[in-house]
Amino acid sequence: MAEKTVMDYTKYRLKKEEEIREILAGIPKISILWCQKCYKEFKEDFEPECGQLKDILEGMGTEITVCEPVDFLCNNYLTKKILEHLQVDEPIGVVSCGLGIQFVAGIYNRRRVFALADSVLHSGNATTIGYHGIALGPEKCAACGQCYLEITGGICPVVACPKGLLNGPCGGASSDGRCEVNKELPCAWIEIYERLKKQGKGFSSFVEIRNYSIFKVDEKKRFEKANRNERTEGFYGGVHPLEMKESTEGKPLEDFPAPERIFVFLSQHTGLPAKPVVKAGDSVRVGQKLGESTGFISSAVHSGVSGKVIGIEEKIHPVSQTLQPAVVVENDGADTPDPSVMPVMDPEGLSQEKLLEVLRNRGIVGLGGAMFPTSVKLCPPKPVDTLLINGCECEPYLNTDNRLMIERSDEILKGAGIARKILGARRVVFGIEDNKKKAIESATKSAGGGSDVEVVSLKTRYPQGAERMLIKRTLGRDVPDTGLPFDAGVVVLNVSTLYSLYNAVYRGIPLVERAITVTGVDVVKPGNYIVKIGTPFYNILNSCFDSESLGKLNGDYQLKMGGPMMGIVQTSTESAVIKGTTGLLLLEKPIVEPSEENECIKCGRCVDVCPMELHPDYYAYYGKRKQWDKVVEYKVKNCIECGCCQYVCSSKIDLLSFIKKAKRYANNKG
Amino acid sequence: MNLEEKLKSGKFVITSEIGPPKGTNIAPHIEEAEYLRGKVDAFNVTDMQSSVMRLGSLATCRLLFEKGLEPVFQLTCRDRNRLALQSDLLSAAVLGIKNVLVLTGDHTVLGDHLQAKPVFDLDSVSLLKVATGLMEGKDMVGNELDGTPDFFLGAVVSPGYDPQELQLIKMEKKIESGAKFFQTQAVYDLAAFETFMKAASRFGIPVLGGIVLLKSAGMAKFMNENVAGVNVPDKYIKMMAAADKKERAKVSIGIAAELINGMKNLCQGIHIMPLGWEKYVPAVLETAGF
Amino acid sequence: MLITKVKDHRKIQEILKGYNPFVFKCFGCREVHFPEEEINEILKEGQGHLKGIARIDYLCREEFTRRYLEAFENEVRATKSILVFSCGVGVQVVSRLLEEKIVFPGCDTFYLNGFQGVTAQDFDCEQCGQCWLNLTGGICPLTACSKGLLNGPCGGTTKDGKCEVNSEMDCGWVLIYKRLQSIGRLDLLKKSAVNVRDYNLIIRAAVK
Incomplete structure (x- = not known):
C-alpha cells in the first residue's frame, strides 16, 4: 500500500472553560452547532470538543436546546439548507473555525451567535501564514504571490524561516543548525544551503525584497466569485474537466462503412432483453426486426444491414462486460431495405397512441447513454408541461450531439415536435452548453421563424446533461429525491434520441444506426461517425487507430465506451456498438488508479462537487468497512454515478465502486 | 579622525558597546562610555538587544554624539517595516549619526514581549541596500530625497557559524549591498577565526573581531550551548573554573588580551562587548598592549 | 483555496x-x-x-x-x-x-478567502488562535478590516462606508457596527476592554 503521511490539520480547538463561562454567563439556554472538522483522518466518532462543551455547559447549568453536528460547516450552500430545516433558538453557540462562525453569524444576523472555539494555525509564523496543500503533507505555501522556490532550491524561506528572511540566514542558528526560535526547528537557510549544494547551484546574487501589494482586492474578488457563486450557478456542485473536444468538434458527421458482420445485442435498453425473432440461416434486410420487445419496459432491435443471420452468439456486452446473446448478421453489402421501412404518413395527424407504437416498433430508446425506451418515457404517469431538449453533451471529448445539432437541427426539432405532441407539452426548452457556439447558432436558426422553442445557452459544466441538473438549471425546478423528471412536470430527451425519433417517423427507419465520436490518444482518423448498431469495436478501432497504439491496449492504454467521466472501460474489442454508445475513446490509463484502499482525509471536495448534494466521503468510510446499511442511510440511492466525486477525490478513492456495491446491496435487500 | 577615516588609514580600531537601559535612567551608561573615552574609537549602541524592550538606540547615540563620543547606531529589522526603517535612517542622519550597523535582529520570542508581532519586513541585506539607496538620494521605491544622508554602513558576521560558507555568501551579499565594515560575533577560537579571516580576506573589507569578557566558566558553557556561532575552548573554561571568585576578572582579562593579541594580525580591529564589565575594558586594552 | x-x-x-x-x-x-x-x-x-x-x-x-x-x-x-x-x-x-x-x-x-475551510468565501479566517467574533457580532475584524484593527475603525472610512484601501471593500468596522446594532449589542463595543493581539499564540503554534 502507498506510504501515508496524513497530518492532522484540524482547524479549531474549543475555547478554555473560563472563557466559555465568561462568554455564556447568565445565559439559561443555548443551541449548539458544531463543525465535524476537515483536513484530518476521517473518524466516525463525534469530535471530542462536543463532549467537553456539554460538560462545561452542564456545570454552568446552561440548557442545550439543540446540538447539531454539521459536516463542513463552511460549505455555505449545504449548511444553509440544513439550517433552514433546523429549529434553533437564540442564542446560538458555534464550535468551528472562524469561517463557520462567521457564516452562521451572517445567516442569523439578527440573533446572538457565540464563538466557542479558536482557530488553530498550523504553519507559518507571525509574519506569514503558511497554507498546507490539499493533501496533508509537511510542506507549506505562504501564497505570497511571488514564488522564490527557484532560488532557494525548493524550500520556502517565507514559511520555513520564522523571520521569513529572503537573503540568507540570520546569525541565530545553533551550531547544529537549529533555529534560534525553537531548537526543534532546523534552520531553513541551512537546509536551503545544503539543498542548493546538492543541485550544484549557487546562491542568487539578487537582493530579494517582498512585494506585499501584488494581488489586488478586486482580482481576488473575481476569483472568489468564479469559485463560489459562478461555480454553483444553476445547480450545486459539478466539475469542469478539460473539454478535449478540439480533435473532433470540426469533423462533420460521416457514414462509417457497414462492417462484414454486425453483432446486435438483444439487450441494449433498460428493461427486459428482446426476444429473438430470427434464427441462423434467415435472410434479413435493413431495418428488419431481429428481436421483439418483451414487455412494457423493453425494446425491439433491428438489423442495420441486409444479409444472413449467422446465429445468436454470446459476446462481451459493452455495458455489463459479461457474455450476452447477440444476433450475428453477415452483411451481403446489398443494403436491401425491409418493406417495413416506410415513412409514417401524416405524422402530425396521428394519435398519440399510434405515434408511441411507431416508436416502440422501431426500437427508439434514449441515446444519451441510459437507453430508456422512449415510448415509455413519453407516456408519463403524471401530466407534463415541458419538453426539455438535452443538447449539453457535457462529457469531455464527445461531439456527436454537437455535430447533430450543427448539421441536423431542423430534423431534431421536427422530432421534438412529435415528442411534444405525444406529451401534450406546452413548452419546449432546448438547453445547449456554451462551448458549442455553432450548435447554439444552428438550433436558434432552426427554432426561429414562428416556432416557440426556447434555446438556452448554458455555462459549460459537468454533469449538466444529467436530467436533474438540466431541469434545475434551465427551469429552476427540483426533482424530488427519489422521483423522476415527470414529478417536476418535465420530460428530457437527448438530441440524438430526437434525431432517431425523426428518422423513425419521417423516414420510417428504425434505430439501426447512430452517431458516435471516435478519438483519443494517437488517433489517426478522429471523427464523428454514423455507425450501424452492432458494428464490432475492432472494425472502428482498426480504421481509426494504428496497430501500434492498439497494441498498447493491454498496457498503457484503455478503451472506453462513452465519455471519460461515465464511460465504461472495455475489456474486449469483440464487443459492438449498442444504442447507448456515444463514443469510443482510446485513453491513457491513469498512472495512479483509484483504489478502495486509500484513506479519506476529509478534504471535503467530493461534497463540494456532488451535484446530488450527497456525502460521498461517508461512502468511502463505511464502504471500506462494509457497513452498507450506513451507506444506504447516506442516500446512496440518489447517486447518479456521474463520477464527479471520484474525479476530484484527493485520495483517489474508488468511490464509484463503493457506490455500485452499496446500490446492489440495497437492491438485493429490496 | 572618525571611525571611517581610521579604518581607511589602516589603524587598528577598537570599538565597544553600550546597551541602553529599560527605562529612562541613561546617566550611568553615559558615564561608562565616558570612562572609556580616548581608549576606544567608537561605541555601538544596541537596538533592544535580545529583543528586550529598552530605551532606543538612536536617542542614546545622539547623547553620546553630544558628548563628543562617536556612536555606531545599531538598527534591526525586527520591529519596523520599511517605512519606519528608512525614516529612522533619515532621523539618524539629521541627528549627526553617521555610523550605522545593520542587523536582522533576534526574533521577538527570544525577548520579553512574546506577544509582539515580529516584523522582519526587510532583512539585514535588503536594509543595507536601502540605506545605500538613501545615500544615493532615492528611497526604496525610487522617489527623490530632498537632502541626502551620508552613512558609514556596517554589518555583522559570525565567524564560528557552521556552515561557514553560508556566512561568507551572506557577507558578500552585505558588502555588495553597501556594508563597509564588519563586526563579528564573540571569538574564542583563534584557529577557527584565522580560517574564517583567510576566506574573508578576498573581500578586502575591514573586520573587527568580537570580544566578550568571560565572567565565569558557567557563562562560557551557557554560551557554548545557547549562543549561535560561539565556541569557547575547553582550556578557557578550565582556566575560569580554576580561578577563585576574586581572581576571575583577572583571568578573564588575561584571556581577552590573549585573544586580542592573537587577532591583531588577522583583522583590522576589535569590538569589545563588555556586558556590564565596562570597568575592566581599560585593563584588557592595557594588558593587550594598547 | x-x-x-x-x-x-x-x-x-x-x-x-x-x-x-x-x-x-x-x-x-x-x-x-x-x-x-x-x-x-x-x-x-x-x-x-x-x-x-x-x-x-x-x-x-x-x-x-x-x-x-x-x-x-x-x-x-x-x-x-x-x-x-x-x-x-x-x-x-x-x-x-x-x-x-x-x-x-x-x-x-x-x-482566496476561505482557505481555512473547504469553500471559497467572501469572508476569511486568519487562524489567529484567539477568536474575536464574540465581540464583533460574528464579523472578523482581522480580515474584514484592512488594518486588522481590534478596537474600532480608523478614520479612513469613506462616506459610503467603504475602506480607504480599496473602494470595493466595505469598511469592516462599519459592518461590525451595523451587525451589533441589529442584534442590540452595541454595548459590546463600548464595554469591551482594549484588545491587543497575542502573536506568540501563532508563533508557538507554528513552531510546534
Whole structure:
C-alpha cells in the first residue's frame, strides 16, 4: 500500500472553560452547532470538543436546546439548507473555525451567535501564514504571490524561516543548525544551503525584497466569485474537466462503412432483453426486426444491414462486460431495405397512441447513454408541461450531439415536435452548453421563424446533461429525491434520441444506426461517425487507430465506451456498438488508479462537487468497512454515478465502486 | 579622525558597546562610555538587544554624539517595516549619526514581549541596500530625497557559524549591498577565526573581531550551548573554573588580551562587548598592549 | 483555496530553452482555478525543449507523485531540471523528492478567502488562535478590516462606508457596527476592554 503521511490539520480547538463561562454567563439556554472538522483522518466518532462543551455547559447549568453536528460547516450552500430545516433558538453557540462562525453569524444576523472555539494555525509564523496543500503533507505555501522556490532550491524561506528572511540566514542558528526560535526547528537557510549544494547551484546574487501589494482586492474578488457563486450557478456542485473536444468538434458527421458482420445485442435498453425473432440461416434486410420487445419496459432491435443471420452468439456486452446473446448478421453489402421501412404518413395527424407504437416498433430508446425506451418515457404517469431538449453533451471529448445539432437541427426539432405532441407539452426548452457556439447558432436558426422553442445557452459544466441538473438549471425546478423528471412536470430527451425519433417517423427507419465520436490518444482518423448498431469495436478501432497504439491496449492504454467521466472501460474489442454508445475513446490509463484502499482525509471536495448534494466521503468510510446499511442511510440511492466525486477525490478513492456495491446491496435487500 | 577615516588609514580600531537601559535612567551608561573615552574609537549602541524592550538606540547615540563620543547606531529589522526603517535612517542622519550597523535582529520570542508581532519586513541585506539607496538620494521605491544622508554602513558576521560558507555568501551579499565594515560575533577560537579571516580576506573589507569578557566558566558553557556561532575552548573554561571568585576578572582579562593579541594580525580591529564589565575594558586594552 | 498564476511567460520560455526541463503540471486542487490552458500554450511554444510532461492532480500528495516519478523515470533522469506548474506546496514536494534536480516554479501562488475551510468565501479566517467574533457580532475584524484593527475603525472610512484601501471593500468596522446594532449589542463595543493581539499564540503554534 502507498506510504501515508496524513497530518492532522484540524482547524479549531474549543475555547478554555473560563472563557466559555465568561462568554455564556447568565445565559439559561443555548443551541449548539458544531463543525465535524476537515483536513484530518476521517473518524466516525463525534469530535471530542462536543463532549467537553456539554460538560462545561452542564456545570454552568446552561440548557442545550439543540446540538447539531454539521459536516463542513463552511460549505455555505449545504449548511444553509440544513439550517433552514433546523429549529434553533437564540442564542446560538458555534464550535468551528472562524469561517463557520462567521457564516452562521451572517445567516442569523439578527440573533446572538457565540464563538466557542479558536482557530488553530498550523504553519507559518507571525509574519506569514503558511497554507498546507490539499493533501496533508509537511510542506507549506505562504501564497505570497511571488514564488522564490527557484532560488532557494525548493524550500520556502517565507514559511520555513520564522523571520521569513529572503537573503540568507540570520546569525541565530545553533551550531547544529537549529533555529534560534525553537531548537526543534532546523534552520531553513541551512537546509536551503545544503539543498542548493546538492543541485550544484549557487546562491542568487539578487537582493530579494517582498512585494506585499501584488494581488489586488478586486482580482481576488473575481476569483472568489468564479469559485463560489459562478461555480454553483444553476445547480450545486459539478466539475469542469478539460473539454478535449478540439480533435473532433470540426469533423462533420460521416457514414462509417457497414462492417462484414454486425453483432446486435438483444439487450441494449433498460428493461427486459428482446426476444429473438430470427434464427441462423434467415435472410434479413435493413431495418428488419431481429428481436421483439418483451414487455412494457423493453425494446425491439433491428438489423442495420441486409444479409444472413449467422446465429445468436454470446459476446462481451459493452455495458455489463459479461457474455450476452447477440444476433450475428453477415452483411451481403446489398443494403436491401425491409418493406417495413416506410415513412409514417401524416405524422402530425396521428394519435398519440399510434405515434408511441411507431416508436416502440422501431426500437427508439434514449441515446444519451441510459437507453430508456422512449415510448415509455413519453407516456408519463403524471401530466407534463415541458419538453426539455438535452443538447449539453457535457462529457469531455464527445461531439456527436454537437455535430447533430450543427448539421441536423431542423430534423431534431421536427422530432421534438412529435415528442411534444405525444406529451401534450406546452413548452419546449432546448438547453445547449456554451462551448458549442455553432450548435447554439444552428438550433436558434432552426427554432426561429414562428416556432416557440426556447434555446438556452448554458455555462459549460459537468454533469449538466444529467436530467436533474438540466431541469434545475434551465427551469429552476427540483426533482424530488427519489422521483423522476415527470414529478417536476418535465420530460428530457437527448438530441440524438430526437434525431432517431425523426428518422423513425419521417423516414420510417428504425434505430439501426447512430452517431458516435471516435478519438483519443494517437488517433489517426478522429471523427464523428454514423455507425450501424452492432458494428464490432475492432472494425472502428482498426480504421481509426494504428496497430501500434492498439497494441498498447493491454498496457498503457484503455478503451472506453462513452465519455471519460461515465464511460465504461472495455475489456474486449469483440464487443459492438449498442444504442447507448456515444463514443469510443482510446485513453491513457491513469498512472495512479483509484483504489478502495486509500484513506479519506476529509478534504471535503467530493461534497463540494456532488451535484446530488450527497456525502460521498461517508461512502468511502463505511464502504471500506462494509457497513452498507450506513451507506444506504447516506442516500446512496440518489447517486447518479456521474463520477464527479471520484474525479476530484484527493485520495483517489474508488468511490464509484463503493457506490455500485452499496446500490446492489440495497437492491438485493429490496 | 572618525571611525571611517581610521579604518581607511589602516589603524587598528577598537570599538565597544553600550546597551541602553529599560527605562529612562541613561546617566550611568553615559558615564561608562565616558570612562572609556580616548581608549576606544567608537561605541555601538544596541537596538533592544535580545529583543528586550529598552530605551532606543538612536536617542542614546545622539547623547553620546553630544558628548563628543562617536556612536555606531545599531538598527534591526525586527520591529519596523520599511517605512519606519528608512525614516529612522533619515532621523539618524539629521541627528549627526553617521555610523550605522545593520542587523536582522533576534526574533521577538527570544525577548520579553512574546506577544509582539515580529516584523522582519526587510532583512539585514535588503536594509543595507536601502540605506545605500538613501545615500544615493532615492528611497526604496525610487522617489527623490530632498537632502541626502551620508552613512558609514556596517554589518555583522559570525565567524564560528557552521556552515561557514553560508556566512561568507551572506557577507558578500552585505558588502555588495553597501556594508563597509564588519563586526563579528564573540571569538574564542583563534584557529577557527584565522580560517574564517583567510576566506574573508578576498573581500578586502575591514573586520573587527568580537570580544566578550568571560565572567565565569558557567557563562562560557551557557554560551557554548545557547549562543549561535560561539565556541569557547575547553582550556578557557578550565582556566575560569580554576580561578577563585576574586581572581576571575583577572583571568578573564588575561584571556581577552590573549585573544586580542592573537587577532591583531588577522583583522583590522576589535569590538569589545563588555556586558556590564565596562570597568575592566581599560585593563584588557592595557594588558593587550594598547 | 490556493490559486496559481503563471509567472512571466518570457521567463518560462528561458527556463525551457536553457534547461530542457521535465514538466509537472498539477491541476488540482481540482475545480479551483488552475490556468491549464495558458500553461498548455506556453508548453506548445517551448515544445522542442521539454523532456516530457506529466499531468497530475494533487501534486502535493507525495505517495501519488512518487508513482508519477516512477512512470516517467527515464524522462526525469534525462534532465537536471524540473519545471513545476503548481502552488508552492507542490513545488516543494517535487523538490524534496528530487533533491538533486533544480526545480523551477512556473507559478506564483496566492490564496482566496476561505482557505481555512473547504469553500471559497467572501469572508476569511486568519487562524489567529484567539477568536474575536464574540465581540464583533460574528464579523472578523482581522480580515474584514484592512488594518486588522481590534478596537474600532480608523478614520479612513469613506462616506459610503467603504475602506480607504480599496473602494470595493466595505469598511469592516462599519459592518461590525451595523451587525451589533441589529442584534442590540452595541454595548459590546463600548464595554469591551482594549484588545491587543497575542502573536506568540501563532508563533508557538507554528513552531510546534
